[in-house]
Amino acid sequence: MAMCSTFCPRIPHYSFLGATPAIRSISPSSPFRLSVRALSSPAQSSSSSSSPAKEIPGRIGFLGLGIMGTPMAHNLIKAGCDVTVWNRTKSKCDPLISLGAQYKSSPEEVAATCDVTFAMLADPESAVDVACGKHGAANGMSSGKGYVDVSTVDGATSKFISGRIQGTGALFLEAPVSGSKKPAEDGQLIFLTAGDKALYEMVAPFLDIMGKSKFYLGDVGNGAAMKLVVNMIMGSMMASFSEGLLLSEKVGLDPNILVEVVSQGAISAPMYSVKGPSMVRSQYPAAFPLKHQQKDLRLALGLAESVSQSTPIAAAANEMYKVAKSHGLSDQDFSAVIEALKAKQ
Numbered sequence: 001m002a003m004c005s006t007f008c009p010r011i012p013h014y015s016f017l018g019a020t021p022a023i024r025s026i027s028p029s030s031p032f033r034l035s036v037r038a039l040s041s042p043a044q045s046s047s048s049s050s051s052p053a054k055e056i057p058g059r060i061g062f063l064g065l066g067i068m069g070t071p072m073a074h075n076l077i078k079a080g081c082d083v084t085v086w087n088r089t090k091s092k093c094d095p096l097i098s099l100g101a102q103y104k105s106s107p108e109e110v111a112a113t114c115d116v117t118f119a120m121l122a123d124p125e126s127a128v129d130v131a132c133g134k135h136g137a138a139n140g141m142s143s144g145k146g147y148v149d150v151s152t153v154d155g156a157t158s159k160f161i162s163g164r165i166q167g168t169g170a171l172f173l174e175a176p177v178s179g180s181k182k183p184a185e186d187g188q189l190i191f192l193t194a195g196d197k198a199l200y201e202m203v204a205p206f207l208d209i210m211g212k213s214k215f216y217l218g219d220v221g222n223g224a225a226m227k228l229v230v231n232m233i234m235g236s237m238m239a240s241f242s243e244g245l246l247l248s249e250k251v252g253l254d255p256n257i258l259v260e261v262v263s264q265g266a267i268s269a270p271m272y273s274v275k276g277p278s279m280v281r282s283q284y285p286a287a288f289p290l291k292h293q294q295k296d297l298r299l300a301l302g303l304a305e306s307v308s309q310s311t312p313i314a315a316a317a318n319e320m321y322k323v324a325k326s327h328g329l330s331d332q333d334f335s336a337v338i339e340a341l342k343a344k345q
């Protein structure tokens with residue numbers, strides 16, 4: 001059964017701004033001073049299930065500093081964690097380095113020097129590349145370490161990465177997130193985790209820093225599937241909302257009032273009130289890039305196909321996002337899907 005933990009208290013924050021690098025490591029009273037107890041994959045050790053879950057990894061790696069990864073890593077740094085970062089485009093590491101993060105020049109080096117490494121990559125291809133490619137994280141993993149992939153990928157990709165990581169003796173957890181840029185900044189994400197339970201328990205304090213809730217869903221693939229179902233619903237909702245906004249305008253209504261009406265009724269969702277006003281102004285500052293929403297719909301349709309589940313609404317929505325991509329809107333917010341309907345007219 002899914003578990004949403006509320007037992008783990010938020011760890012007190014330690015501000016290192018202005019501290020010397022020596023002090024910046026970990027205060028003596030910080031829980032992060034505890035060194036990690038050896039983590040082992042079940043295949044290599046039977047002791048993992050009896051390991052006390054209280055011991056907390058000391059050195060945290062973070063790979064992928066995009067819209068989501070940057071605020072997530074930032075929150076770990078603000079909470080006093082010893083964080084080492086890597087990003088394909090190195091310049092995105094610099095703000096976090098100035099806040100106290102350490103830097104390594106490859107995922108392999110990050111994994112080799114850290115107890116647990118988080119990865120927040122764009123899509124299945126980049127997640128596999130960073131985990132399993134040349135100088136990928138798997139090369140730096142070994143028994144006693146853990147890898148937590150928080151990217152949104154499909155179950156097959158997650159299982160492939162899991163196999164490579166566990167093959168080194170390390171533990172693996174998939175933990176895609178529900179929530180966008182603002183929840184990431186506010187530490188209000190929802191983690192949909194699956195994989196090694198011992199690692200889930202080990203990293204729970206870090207998930208609690210970055211998020212407001214977490215679900216443990218069992219075997220690898222279940223977290224990915226849950227995330228894809230959620231984003232399939234979201235993508236269809238946004239496509240339908242776009243149709244409603246344009247229709248209201250065309251019949252002479254004020255779309256701003258439509259946003260208010262929707263926001264006060266039973267179909268209210270924060271997404272409509274947050275995105276609606278800027279959609280009316282044809283402005284789409286990226287919080288969730290449209291290319292990622294289309295990727296998630298594509299992967300969700302593949303998931304549905306694998307079990308012969310009919311998903312006609314999601315399939316139609318996917319076509320709208322594909323049209324929007326063809327109009328050069330990939331890097332805009334996914335609410336720019338409304339432009340696909342304008343372009344058709």
Ligand SMILES: NC(=O)c1ccc[n+]([C@@H]2O[C@H](COP(=O)([O-])OP(=O)(O)OC[C@H]3O[C@@H](n4cnc5c(N)ncnc54)[C@H](OP(=O)(O)O)[C@@H]3O)[C@@H](O)[C@H]2O)c1
Nearest residue numbers: 064065066067068088089121122126152180181287288292
């Ligand atoms: N934004 C949201 O609201 C949101 C919410 C929930 C889940 N997600 C999911 O979270 C993940 C990240 O989203 P995001 O919004 O942070 O995306 P983003 O801003 O586009 O960042 C993508 C990250 O992946 C890296 N990357 C891309 N291709 C790569 C490659 N071939 N090799 C190495 N690194 C590569 C990028 O590095 P560079 O900086 O070098 O390009 C960047 O660090 C996606 O799976 C997305 O679906 C996003």
